[in-house]
Amino acid sequence: MTDTTDTDQTGAAPTGATPTGAAVADTALATAATAAAASVRRRQPSRSLLRPTIWLPAVGALIVAGVLWEIVAINNTYLLPRLGMIGQAIVTQPSFYLENAGVTLSEALVGLVIGFVAAVLVAVLVTESGILRRAIMPLAVVLNVTPVVAIAPALVVAFGFGPAPKLIVTALITFFPILMNVITGLNSVSPPILQVFATLRASRFEVLTRLRLPSSLTFVFAALKVVFPLSIVGAVVAEFSAPGAAKGLGTVISVASSNSRLAVVYAAILCLAIMGSVLLFLVTLLEKRVLRWHESQRLLRG
Amino acid sequence: MTASPDQIVVRDALKTYGTGAAEVTALAHVDLTVDRGQFVSIIGPSGCGKSTLLRLVAGLETADSGDVTVFGADPDQACAAKMIGFVPQVPALLPWLSVEGNVTLPSKVNRRADALRRTLPGHVHREPADPRALLTKIGLGDSLARLPHQLSGGMQQRVAIARAFAIQADVLLMDEPFSALDEFTREAIQVQLLELWEQMRTTVVFVTHSVSEAVVLSDKVVVMSARPGRIDAVIDIDLPRPRRQGLLESAAVHDYEDLIRGRLQTAWAAGPATR
Structure with missing residues (x-):
């Protein structure tokens, strides 16, 4: 760990010094300092991943968890399948899991897109109009405090065993976190910036597209990190509530557990966990690309 | 009243905040005239209403009574015609735009402003400014593509000044723009601001709480209490231009500084210490 903190300091020192502006009369100095900081930043990530101090703790914890699992599983064969059995379940019929994972994933993602678009639209309406805010926000809050798990069976009754109730549940469960974050983001433009553009009489639409929406991006990504895993929860919950549904990992779990095929249950759960992790990883990657300019990313890199 | 097309006129402006016992008179019947092309500083202790006065001219606030005209137009029209360039205390740059993107953004919003500007009585035709040339003049020619967080505080504030110059505003309103900078940076930027102002010949109203800054920059210093x-007083600064570093150490500068400090002290002593 000592190595990392060292590079952190060399990275932080020049960036920390430049905002004081001592070097303004000498622009070249400031340029050199930020360039040096940038190069330290650029080199760091690739190197740090290979360092044992970075990956060893995670791998160690994983091994410990695996050993504990095996100890419990060997003594309670009817409660917990052994890791080898879970692996075998996947290896013997990979296409079965892939197909069902694909169904759940597409339900989760389509529902998420619906929830996302709706939430951004509502957030814009609510921040632009006080009347709409007072009309919509109480409804949104009520919707949020109602457990989606409780709504799911009713939706299945209303919309049947097809994809519709799953998309609605996923959209509902993702809607509120995105809404609240985007509202905060749209209001996060600093007052001096708004004053500058007020004296230019930029239209409300220009302020929205050029100032408010770009400012909200950091909050959008914070929301996405919460909401991507949630969307899978939504899809699985909806599949549980529609036991007759043909496909999906949620269906696999409910059918296999009623038949006491524990290895299949845990194999499906493993698939869900992997899916969630991959989605989270992709969002984080995208965030790094899009928010290069933002302080939070600089701190992570520097 | 006759609105002068070549002056910024504040007449009998009254502005109060709060009500009842908590009422504070930010501006009590203030009159101010700024001629076109002048560099005018407003100086005074905190709470004297100098920022409020600036914000009235900028159209960010409206007076309870009295008139404000900016070269014959009211502040609202002046803003709609992009006659006003505002430089706040902090640089207020958009962190996701490059230096050049930040400076060119004002020309991309409110595109109807140019047509409106031609119809106003106080209209003076100006060629549109070249943002790259402007940034080069202010010493940021090699930083066009950099992001604000890659710049020092002084460089960021220079970008904000270039942004205000870029729309060829008739008047630049600056609200203590250098107050967060250290002394070396501040002096360097003052010289650059003067050079740019001498080339562009814009009117500037500059709020500051630094006496020496007011004297060095201005044609006229307005002392408020x-x-x-x-x-409280309006003092003409009769020093030759262009003002270069050497001149600034001269005895005349110190005389003006002493004069203004004296005025500030009497103003401070005369006013009730508590409301």
């Missing part, structure tokens, strides 16, 4: 906010 607090509670209620009012103008």
